[in-house]
Amino acid sequence: SQQGEEDPQALSIQEGENATMNCSYKTSINNLQWYRQNSGRGLVHLILIRSNEREKHSGRLRVTLDTSKKSSSLLITASRAADTASYFCATDPYGGSQGNLIFGKGTKLSVKP
Amino acid sequence: EAQVTQNPRYLITVTGKKLTVTCSQNMNHEYMSWYRQDPGLGLRQIYYSMNVEVTDKGDVPEGYKVSRKEKRNFPLILESPSPNQTSLYFCASSFKHRTDTQYFGPGTRLTVL
Numbered sequence: 001s002q003q004g005e006e007d008p009q010a011l012s013i014q015e016g017e018n019a020t021m022n023c024s025y026k027t028s029i030n031n032l033q034w035y036r037q038n039s040g041r042g043l044v045h046l047i048l049i050r051s052n053e054r055e056k057h058s059g060r061l062r063v064t065l066d067t068s069k070k071s072s073s074l075l076i077t078a079s080r081a082a083d084t085a086s087y088f089c090a091t092d093p094y095g096g097s098q099g100n101l102i103f104g105k106g107t108k109l110s111v112k113p
Numbered sequence: 114e115a116q117v118t119q120n121p122r123y124l125i126t127v128t129g130k131k132l133t134v135t136c137s138q139n140m141n142h143e144y145m146s147w148y149r150q151d152p153g154l155g156l157r158q159i160y161y162s163m164n165v166e167v168t169d170k171g172d173v174p175e176g177y178k179v180s181r182k183e184k185r186n187f188p189l190i191l192e193s194p195s196p197n198q199t200s201l202y203f204c205a206s207s208f209k210h211r212t213d214t215q216y217f218g219p220g221t222r223l224t225v226l
Contacts, residue, residue, distance in 0.1 A: 030212060033214075040222075041219060042117075043156075045215060088156065092211055100171055101146070101212075101215065103148070103156035104155055
């Protein structure tokens with residue numbers, strides 16, 4: 001069951017520009033997490049936002065959550081070549097099974113130097 | 114160093130030959146899970162475990178088995194692998210629950226001929 005869907009599937013920008021990725025989901029959630037994956041490697045946790053939060057910051061990352069639209073966005077400011085990776089949202093469906101964390105298909109970000 | 118380890122990292126095998134992919138974490142985490150990652154399909158959860166001797170199915174459990182005899186280990190067993198199980202596999206762990214930060218292993222690339 002695919003819950004989160006990231007948009008766009010791929011994004012190519014120049015170093016220094018901002019990158020925005022979106023995640024839409026279908027059912028009510030307890031929280032939403034964003035992860036980064038460098039090519040072929042394990043995912044790394046970036047940030048978690050709870051359903052009662054609207055915005056959260058961590059360094060150059062800014063995450064927003066709109067529960068009425070069932071969507072979240074991840075903004076990376078002043079991007080660097082090292083930000084090149086795939087970015088995934090993961091949702092924890094409210095009332096879902098106790099163990100099932102559901103990942104989207106990801107946005108592939110390419111930052112050109 | 115806090116980490117999740119998986120072995121082997123790469124494996125080429127033939128249809129029907131039983132195999133085990135090991136996963137171990139040194140963070141005393143209660144929650145562990147297995148995912149497979151396929152192009153265009155994103156990450157899909159195979160099995161998860163809330164604690165020792167407690168396991169449950171994720172989204173795509175068919176053809177897989179797991180066990181959780183010790184807190185630190187969560188092996189993934191393919192009793193009779195088939196070519197459609199060719200994939201990139203990730204083990205992950207978190208403190209207690211799916212909503213906690215997930216720590217991912219480096220991945221195991223499996224090819225079944």
